[in-house]
Amino acid sequence: MMVSPAESSQLPVERDHALMLLREMVRIRRFEEKCAELYSAAKIRGFLHLYIGEEAVAVGAMQALEADDAIVATYREHGHALVRGVTAASIMAEMYGKQEGCSRGRGGSMHLFDAATRFHGGNAIVGGGLPLAVGLALADKMQGRPRVTACFFGEGAVAEGEFHECMNLAALWKLPVLFCCENNLYAMGTALKRSESEIDLCLKATSYEMPAWPVDGMDVVACEEAMQRAVPAVRSGGGPYFLEFRTYRFRAHSMFDPQLYRDKQEVEEWKKRDPVSTFQARLREQGLLNDEDLKRIEDDVAAEIAKAIEFAEAGTWEPVEDLTRFVYSERKRA
Amino acid sequence: MTAEAKTVRITYREAMRQAIREALNRDPRVFLMGEDVGRYGGCFAVSKGLLEEFGPERIRDTPLSESAFVGAGIGAAMGGMRPIVEIMTVNFSMLALDQIVNNAATILHMSGGQFNIPLVIRMTTGAGRQLAAQHSHSLEGWYAHIPGIKVLAPATLEDARGMLWTALEDPDPVLIFEHGGLYNMEGELAADAGAVDIDKAAVRRSGTDVSLITYGGTLGKAIQAADELTASGINAEVVDLRTLRPLDSGTILDSVIRTHRAVIIDEGWRSGSISAEISARIMEGAFYELDAPVARVCSAEVPIPYAKHLEEAALPQVPTIVDAVRRMVGNRG
Numbered sequence: 001m002m003v004s005p006a007e008s009s010q011l012p013v014e015r016d017h018a019l020m021l022l023r024e025m026v027r028i029r030r031f032e033e034k035c036a037e038l039y040s041a042a043k044i045r046g047f048l049h050l051y052i053g054e055e056a057v058a059v060g061a062m063q064a065l066e067a068d069d070a071i072v073a074t075y076r077e078h079g080h081a082l083v084r085g086v087t088a089a090s091i092m093a094e095m096y097g098k099q100e101g102c103s104r105g106r107g108g109s110m111h112l113f114d115a116a117t118r119f120h121g122g123n124a125i126v127g128g129g130l131p132l133a134v135g136l137a138l139a140d141k142m143q144g145r146p147r148v149t150a151c152f153f154g155e156g157a158v159a160e161g162e163f164h165e166c167m168n169l170a171a172l173w174k175l176p177v178l179f180c181c182e183n184n185l186y187a188m189g190t191a192l193k194r195s196e197s198e199i200d201l202c203l204k205a206t207s208y209e210m211p212a213w214p215v216d217g218m219d220v221v222a223c224e225e226a227m228q229r230a231v232p233a234v235r236s237g238g239g240p241y242f243l244e245f246r247t248y249r250f251r252a253h254s255m256f257d258p259q260l261y262r263d264k265q266e267v268e269e270w271k272k273r274d275p276v277s278t279f280q281a282r283l284r285e286q287g288l289l290n291d292e293d294l295k296r297i298e299d300d301v302a303a304e305i306a307k308a309i310e311f312a313e314a315g316t317w318e319p320v321e322d323l324t325r326f327v328y329s330e331r332k333r334a
Numbered sequence: 335m336t337a338e339a340k341t342v343r344i345t346y347r348e349a350m351r352q353a354i355r356e357a358l359n360r361d362p363r364v365f366l367m368g369e370d371v372g373r374y375g376g377c378f379a380v381s382k383g384l385l386e387e388f389g390p391e392r393i394r395d396t397p398l399s400e401s402a403f404v405g406a407g408i409g410a411a412m413g414g415m416r417p418i419v420e421i422m423t424v425n426f427s428m429l430a431l432d433q434i435v436n437n438a439a440t441i442l443h444m445s446g447g448q449f450n451i452p453l454v455i456r457m458t459t460g461a462g463r464q465l466a467a468q469h470s471h472s473l474e475g476w477y478a479h480i481p482g483i484k485v486l487a488p489a490t491l492e493d494a495r496g497m498l499w500t501a502l503e504d505p506d507p508v509l510i511f512e513h514g515g516l517y518n519m520e521g522e523l524a525a526d527a528g529a530v531d532i533d534k535a536a537v538r539r540s541g542t543d544v545s546l547i548t549y550g551g552t553l554g555k556a557i558q559a560a561d562e563l564t565a566s567g568i569n570a571e572v573v574d575l576r577t578l579r580p581l582d583s584g585t586i587l588d589s590v591i592r593t594h595r596a597v598i599i600d601e602g603w604r605s606g607s608i609s610a611e612i613s614a615r616i617m618e619g620a621f622y623e624l625d626a627p628v629a630r631v632c633s634a635e636v637p638i639p640y641a642k643h644l645e646e647a648a649l650p651q652v653p654t655i656v657d658a659v660r661r662m663v664g665n666r667g
Contacts, residue, residue: 070413104446113445120412121445125436131402132437135409135417142365142391142415149409162432165402172397326447327481329505 013221015288021063021220022283023297025055025276028079030301031088034309035078035095035109039255043312044095046108047124051079053250056275057182058083060223061150061245064231068118070140070149072133075110075124080152086114088304089311098315105318106326126187127160129153130179134166137175137240148234152180155244156187158204159195167208167242174239178230179205181242182217184249189261205242217247218273248273341522346494349523350380350512353498354418356528358388361416364502367394367403368420377422378458378517404430404455408438408507411453416502421457424473424511438507439482453507454498459487460513460551460601461649467637470645472601474511474550475608478578484508485578486532489516489553491523493576496530504532511578513551513601532577535585541571544659545589547612548599549575552650556599559655568663578608586612587619594625597658599650604632626662631655 013021032052038044051058058079065071065084073080081091086102094101095109103113110124120136123129133151140147157163158181170177181201185192192199205212211233215226223245230241248270252259259267283289344352357364366381372395375382385393396403400421407419421427427434434455442450461470478485486501486508488494494512501508538553539560546556553574560570573589575581590596596616600609613628634648 099446101446103444103448106446107444111444113441113448115445115448120409120449121441123437125432128405128432128436131405131433132409132412134402135406135411136413137409138406139410139413139415142410143413162401162405165397165399166405168397169399169402169406326443326445328484329442329450330447331505 013288018283018288019293019297021059021224022276022279022289023301024059024083025220025279026297027088027301027304028055028058028082029276030298031082031305031308032078034305036251036255038095038309044109045097046110047075047254048095048109049076049254050249050251051076053270053274054182054184054217054247055079056220056223056279057180057217057245057247058152060220061152061180061227063224064227065148065150068145069147070118070120070133070136072120072129072136072149072151073122074126074129074153075122076154077112077122077152078109081112081114081119084114084119085117086112086119088308090114092308092312093315096312096315097317098312099318100311100315127153127157127162130157130162130166133177134170134175137170137177138173141173141175146235147176148231149177150180151177152182154187155181155183155185155192155201156190156195157181158201159187167205167210170240171208171210174237176234176237177240178227178234179240179242181244182247183244184247186249186253186262188253189257191261201244202242210240210242212242212244214244214246217245218275218278220275220279250274340525342525343520344491344523345517346491346512346519347378347380347517349491349494349527350498351382351384353495354381354384355387357418357499357502358384358392360499361502363414363416364418365392365394365415366418366420367396367407369396369398369422371395371420376420378514380517381420400426400429401433405433405437407453407455408433408441408451411451412441412449417453418498418502419453419455421455423469423514424457424459425468425471427455427457427473434477434483434507434509435480439480442506443482450505451507452502452505454501454510455507456510456512458514459511460515461633461638461645462515462551464640464642464645466640470638472551472633474509474578475600475602477509478581478608478611480579482506483579484532486510487550487576487578488512489550489574489576491519491521492527492530495523495527497532499529500532508532511550515551519554533580533582535576535582536574537571537585537589538574539570539572541569541593543569543593543663544595544597545571545573545593546597546599546655546659547573547575547586547589549578550601552599552601555650555652556655559652559659562652562656563659566660568659570659581611581615583615583619586615590616590620591623594623595662596624597629597631597655597662599631599655601633601650603635604630605635607632629658629662631658
């Protein structure tokens with residue numbers, strides 16, 4: 001089985017594609033920086049989990065997926081939703097709790113859903129999304145549809161029984177599910193090495209007869225390449241694959257986290273590998289990016305976010321009379 | 335139906351199997367999955383023979399991974415299938431509680447109505463077979479606490495035969511609780527029996543003096559108690575709830591308004607229970623109609639024991655129901 005050191009990519013990237021990857025990472029970064037501000041301004045409430053530092057994973061991973069593939073994500077899913085095509089406006093409105101939000105304001109930051117892009121939710125129970133992904137893949141297999149379900153989860157989920165049940169079931173039934181483990185080293189405040197007897201996550205996956213390898217989750221091109229390798233195999237009936245994206249969360253777990261569990265020095269070390277700035281530097285070195293490109297990206301992103309906020313601010317509150325809607329379906333059998 | 339209407343002699347188990355077979359034949363999206371549903375023929379032999387008839391894709395044996403296969407049922411339902419997931423007993427469903435409560439029951443609402451979960455989960459419930467404290471509990475009342483799911487308890491051959499299809503047609507998750515003591519129940523069922531409604535309680539025996547309100551495994555005991563009470567001049571009505579969520583308050587209250595007395599019989603424990611909920615609804619909706627305080631006959635508040643005499647003592651029984659009614663109504667014999 002494939003267990004090797006985390007793969008980094010030195011491959012050349014085509015300019016337009018490279019700028020798109022950079023733009024997507026910048027979108028997530030700036031969107032979330034704004035979310036943090038809006039949280040402090042009490043526009044956004046509840047829990048808010050930022051993805052800053054991990055952008056390369058979602059951006060790279062989504063490139064390999066088709067429009068009719070399915071996504072299952074966690075409560076740290078703003079980035080995945082944005083790259084998948086859920087609009088910044090509907091995500092922002094969701095965080096505002098407005099009915100124009102992608103979940104009508106019923107889910108909030110942790111529960112972004114979007115049927116149009118087959119975004120099956122932020123799931124806020126660690127490991128709880130894995131069985132859903134297995135089931136979505138089962139439905140595709142039983143109906144003979146060549147689709148892939150990409151299931152994102154953190155390394156903390158590896159400690160859950162559901163993780164092992166799902167690895168086994170997906171491999172046993174050779175289901176088209178791609179397990180994307182975002183290993184940011186901390187399950188909230190608990191370091192991987194403090195919670196797992198075996199910290200080689202790929203080894204766990206390979207024990208279920210599943211191809212698995214680690215990927216440099218700070219390198220967007222490496223993330224994309226890994227997915228480009230895994231997705232066709234999964235789609236063509238090769239059974240599930242497991243990718244361990246080694247990444248790092250630069251911000252606190254949520255907005256209520258004083259980060260007592262890790263050294264500032266460690267955070268600073270990882271920031272040297274910032275997926276956005278390192279990719280920018282790399283593109284400049286290769287002559288693929290100039291100041292003008294960067295300014296255009298930043299301006300476009302700023303405009304998109306400003307519009308999203310405007311949309312959320314202008315959004316409306318769902319009438320309280322609608323409170324009990326959608327506990328049960330309003331339509332009969334489809 | 336005429337007196338000559340054709341009937342067949344059938345058990346509850348066979349009626350359930352017929353229902354599953356019919357569903358598999360009617361809708362290619364339907365499949366059955368669970369522990370030992372295939373090769374073994376089902377822990378309680380409900381699915382016996384179905385593997386041979388429908389093959390391993392649609393009669394799907396699973397590993398002992400309740401959370402994964404119940405969650406897979408949720409995902410498959412979202413993906414366009416119509417899964418029937420079988421969990422061996424309600425006690426084992428605790429291992430899938432996360433998926434049932436946190437996903438199946440929430441996703442429609444949490445997604446603002448975008449993703450419904452047309453899933454049916456069947457499981458055995460109840461005591462009476464000396465299986466002790468990890469195979470005998472009646473936790474359906476717990477599930478009835480949860481908005482977003484529906485909870486059915488077929489107590490008759492008609493309901494065993496007819497509830498499944500209606501549940502599969504429902505766009506939302508439906509849990510079906512089959513009392514283990516009912517599988518061998520045998521009787522006559524209309525040869526053309528088919529789908530039945532899943533939203534109304536049923537008056538199984540009409541009466542004027544007291545309403546015995548029950549469901550599932552204790553329906554037979556309540557009817558037997560009602561029969562015995564006639565010797566004491568007490569004419570008891572028996573209401574079969576059939577569906578524990580949403581609860582058909584209308585039928586319950588109509589009955590109590592007719593009889594002015596209510597005894598609730600439930601194999602679950604009384605504390606924090608569905609029997610408490612029914613009692614509260616009677617207080618809220620028919621307090622001034624009552625001639626006596628509502629009474630309950632429930633299981634003793636102990637884990638169900640193995641020894642036969644202790645198990646029997648722990649459960650609602652015909653004599654305890656009869657005693658409760660006599661205490662309430664007075665002996666009219």
